[in-house]
Amino acid sequence: MFFRTLSSPHKRLALAVLSAFLFSGAALAQGGDAAAAENPYGLEALWSGSDFVAKGTLAILLVMSLGSWLIIFTKLYEQHRLIRQGKQANESFWSADGLDSAIASLPDASAYRYIAQVGHEATGKHRGLLGYIGLNDWIQLSIHRSIEGVRSRLQDGLAFLATVGSTAPFIGLFGTVWGIYHALTAIGIAGQASIDKVAGPVGEALIMTAIGLAVAVPAVLGYNWLVRRNKAVLEDVLTFGAELHAVLLGAQAERTTDKAPRNVHAIRAISV
Numbered sequence: 036m037f038f039r040t041l042s043s044p045h046k047r048l049a050l051a052v053l054s055a056f057l058f059s060g061a062a063l064a065q066g067g068d069a070a071a072a073e074n075p076y077g078l079e080a081l082w083s084g085s086d087f088v089a090k091g092t093l094a095i096l097l098v099m100s101l102g103s104w105l106i107i108f109t110k111l112y113e114q115h116r117l118i119r120q121g122k123q124a125n126e127s128f129w130s131a132d133g134l135d136s137a138i139a140s141l142p143d144a145s146a147y148r149y150i151a152q153v154g155h156e157a158t159g160k161h162r163g164l165l166g167y168i169g170l171n172d173w174i175q176l177s178i179h180r181s182i183e184g185v186r187s188r189l190q191d192g193l194a195f196l197a198t199v200g201s202t203a204p205f206i207g208l209f210g211t212v213w214g215i216y217h218a219l220t221a222i223g224i225a226g227q228a229s230i231d232k233v234a235g236p237v238g239e240a241l242i243m244t245a246i247g248l249a250v251a252v253p254a255v256l257g258y259n260w261l262v263r264r265n266k267a268v269l270e271d272v273l274t275f276g277a278e279l280h281a282v283l284l285g286a287q288a289e290r291t292t293d294k295a296p297r298n299v300h301a302i303r304a305i306s307v
Contacts, residue, residue, distance in 0.1 A: 089239065092210040093246070099199045099206075100250045106192035107257040113189065114264050120145040121271045129278075134286060146185045147275055153181040154279050158287050174283050178276045185272055189265050193258060200255035207247015214240025 124147040131137035134155050141148035157177035158170075168176075218237050 088213055089210060089243070092206060092213070092243065095206060096203060096246050096250050099203055099254070103196055103199050103250070103254040103257060106196055107253070107261070110189070110192060110261050111264075114261075114268050117146055117185075117189070117268050117272070120147050121268075121275070123147075124275060134282070146188075146272070150178060150181045150185070150272070150276060151279055154178045154276075154283050158283055170287060171284060174287075175280055178280055182269075182272055182276050186265075186269055189268065193261060196254045196258040196261070200251050200258055203251035203254065204247045207243050207245075207250070210243025210247070211240040214238075214243060 120142070123145065124141060127140040128137045128147065128151070131140055134151075138148060138151050138155060141151065154174060154177055157174050214237065217239065
């Protein structure tokens with residue numbers, strides 16, 4: 036239907052472009068098949084010709100790589116969302132008329148709303164045995180616990196990145212050792228160190244080493260980058276917590292002053 040709406044010159048041009056695209060795709064496919072035929076020691080040959088130990092090593096490295104990239108992108112999204120929530124809190128929270136309206140101005144999923152709500156509720160829970168704790172210390176402790184919850188949320192998954200960065204090279208080294216073992220076995224069975232007997236296992240060993248490094252390097256760089264960004268993001272959260280602490284103390288002091296009874300002194304008549 037689309038070609039029927041085109042004029043004859045446009046039809047010829049579209050057919051020429053389509054033919055060139057199909058021809059280039061076929062050429063690339065033939066070139067890829069030729070390259071695969073010329074290189075019998077690639078990744079496909081490694082997977083098809085390796086035993087269960089090498090395949091298990093490759094599977095472990097693949098899971099590590101996928102997990103590392105998933106954590107890196109997830110943490111970057113969480114940090115970006117927390118930065119956006121901090122900007123919203125600075126724009127709407129401090130300009131509100133009261134604490135209730137200030138908390139209501141923040142989104143439900145905002146970490147800043149969670150911190151403000153925990154601190155605000157702490158002032159109403161300061162009774163019973165908790166009354167033995169000073170109000171200043173009690174509010175500070177409540178805000179600190181909520182900030183630590185946000186910090187723990189940001190640090191989830193970083194231990195996995197550190198583990199991958201420290202263990203992936205050794206897992207790749209294990210695959211290297213296993214490939215060299217196969218090379219020595221092939222030499223022993225053949226009775227001579229011919230290149231066709233050694234190339235496959237040695238190529239497998241080198242590929243394992245490269246894959247181990249390719250998995251470890253992004254994990255280490257991602258870990259260091261995320262830790263540095265977490266520090267910058269948490270500085271804004273700590274600043275908000277300190278300012279909230281002062282506001283809650285001021286509001287509580289004002290509320291206590293308003294409720295305090297006024298002492299009216301009786302005026303005594305002075306007899307002359």
